[in-house]
Amino acid sequence: MAQPYDVTAVEEKWQRRWREEGTYEVENDDPRPPYYALCMYPYPSGPAHQGHIRNYTFGDLVVRYRTMHGYAVLSPFGFDSFGLPAENAAIRTGTHPRVFTEARMAELKASLIRLGAVYDWRREITSHDPVYIRWNQVMFLRFLEAGLAYRAKAPVNWCPGCQTVLANEQVLADGTCERSGDLVTKRDLEQWFLRITSYADELLDGLDGLEWPDRVKVMQRNWIGRSEGAEFDLPVLGHTATDGSPPAVRVFTTRPDTSFGMTFAVMAPEHPLVDVLTTPEHREAVDELRQRAAVATERERTAAVEEGVGYDKRGVFTGTSVTNPFNGEPVPLYIADYVLMAYGTGAIIGVPAEDERDFAFAAVHQLPVIRTTRPPEGFEEAGGGAYRGDGEKINSGFLNGLDVPTAKERAIEWLETEGFGQRKVNYRLRDWLVSRQRFWGCPIPIVYCENDGIVPVPLDQLPVLAPDDVEFRPNGQSPLSFHEGFVNTTCPRCGGPARRESDTMDTFVDSSWYFLRFCDPFSTDVPFDPRAAAHWMPVDNYIGGIEHAILHLLYARFFTRALIDLGLATGVGREPFKRYFAQGLIRMDGSKMSKSRGNLITPSAYFERVGADALRLFHLFVGPPDENFDWTDQTDEIIEGCGRFLSRLWRLLDADAPTRRGKPTERDGAVRRATHRFIQAVGSDLERWSFNTAVARCMEFVNLLTRDAASDDGPHAGVTREAHDALLLVLAPMVPHITAELWERAHPGEPAVHAQAWPPFDPELAKEESVTLVVQVNGKVRDRIEVDPAIDAEAAERLALAAPKVLDALAGRPPSRVIVRPPNLVNVVA
């Protein structure tokens, strides 16, 4: 499109200047108040796509806006540079992941510079940097020392063809391996875990004070999944343990108040007592179910439910009975795959009257149903089934007559007094499995010695780095595991032969503390100076995609707390991200725009055709920043429209300066008032992240000034200068290049527009001079009258009742009521 200025030349000029002058570099001892603006550091996938552009446009706006408000703004950038795509590319092309990754980083960085986004590049960090790896490993060892890291068996997806563990994402919907096509099974393997569960309560409570979108808080709460209830023993009938006491099956329930309604009990197929408690005549059926459950993937189990595979096939009797401690009654003990070993105790009480799954199970196995809560009137007639609501306790011995919450409390007290069990809180949240059988990640700094077992690599031998002379084979195995030079080592303790851990850490570990390193990426003796971290943290504005709403944000919250508790981040607040903004995603034809879907519209063509400012303006203007938007046939036209707006802006401000001086006319007054209203409105829009309306106001204001410039007696010099300056200052965070250039032309020799203070507005001038009083009759608009904003109720009513259109509508009837809301509205009720 034809533009009145050389867009590319102007944009490159300012990009060079910001970079060369280090305009957005900040020191840790900067006397201005600190402000930390951060976009989630990206995985380097190549040149920026529209999602990046959107993200960094918002981030850059915040950086420049806060700087103009007098803050020292920390605006760092880095790369989440470890990860699977680079490894897959290595297998495909033979290129080392480092070479591949660094090429992608350079591309993304070039796009950002071309966008005009500004950072303190001295602080750039990458997760594959040996310095970063070293501190990652130091932290892992500190976690280990403190008992926050441990090694345990975990059921993992195992592909017999590839002889390796697969991530859940690598298992197809039909339960086969995406690479070999073999049926994936479950296997218990030794893996490394971080003990995030010991922070479960704190992670839950901390959410309350955060300025995060509610839906993200809700997602985190559900993910942590705290449930309060009781754990207690069901003594087994007819069995005696080696110490002479009867063995017991321990169960967890959130509804101890329903215990009198227990008519059976169920253990998970993987429960350790299954072997002991299965009688010979039931062994065959039990073994069959256990085998089926062992082979089944999570997906298959879920699919079974969806396809309506009945509970008859999913549960079998063990032949053994257990005693209900509440009434001493024996109930049959089953195993069933709907009970999960990983949650609670792996065993439950079966209360069909108050739980849908138990109800369905009881129906199939012809087990009795005993109600312990009286359902509301008409419940049985409406279909009956399990009733989970509140009501009077019945058939429940000492709990009869109580309501559910009280009965729950009483039941727990009883269990504790009688010694059967106690109050217990359970979480859905599991410990964080951080082992990955991959090459392109941070090596876990551990050695396995025949004599000494698990031995941490001594600090002076860190970082443990993966060797470069590795072979990438398309068999799913990490090249580290068969690299003899890496794996074979000596024990740091006894000097004997030992094997190195060949697993690497989940890349979410890298991203769990990078924001702390950004505060001080310069220190060499500590991961970061805690004083620098305490100065900048918490992040004042964290911007990133909603896809990280659970895992990354939860892990980072956990890690920050753990680092504080380990003494590595003394003085830092426990919540790393004070405010989190989840930007909406860009979709095309109904699905997310992404490289893997092949529906990418790259920004580079727009940089050339309309420029970075127009593309930025488009992303700000097209809709609310937290909502998704669809890239359609029309999108290009909207981007062109944003370019047209910038052309109009250029022509308006680049025209000969007005020369009329002296006493301002009425119209001059109107322009001045509009200017101050404009400053006020855009400021409040930007504060509440309403970027699209902020842009709309700028367009409105340009339209107004264009009309004024074309008026008969010409614009007033002083009034115009004030309006033009306000326009440039307000637009500076949104479209930085054109505003910098126009400001320089209007104010040669003065500091750049981005070094100026955000313009103040005069509240007196920003007030409306007159407002439209809407006059309604019976709620329908009949007239509009321009009135003084300070009009009182009496005067407003008098004006309204005198309006001819009101008299017409009333047709002589007296009004029965008049609602007056000065200065906006009078409603006459006839």
Next chain:
RNA sequence: GCCCGGAUGGCGGAAUCGGUAGACGCGGAGGCCUCAAAAGCCUUUGCCGGCAACGGCGUGCGGGUUCGAGUCCCGCUCCGGGCACCA
């Protein structure tokens, strides 16, 4: 299944506290400029009826509260997202 969002002109969206529905932009229509085109500028543009003044209808659907509802309440429909046997 449960939990969260959302639905407003031909399109993206605005309406911040229950008080003028449709700001701003895109697209469309008409005009100016031009030999012509591009660019630019001006007018107009929710729907229906009417030459017009004007009138009626209108924020996914059905009810309700209110002087007044896009906004609040109840019951649905559809779309998007999260979790998914968590006892």
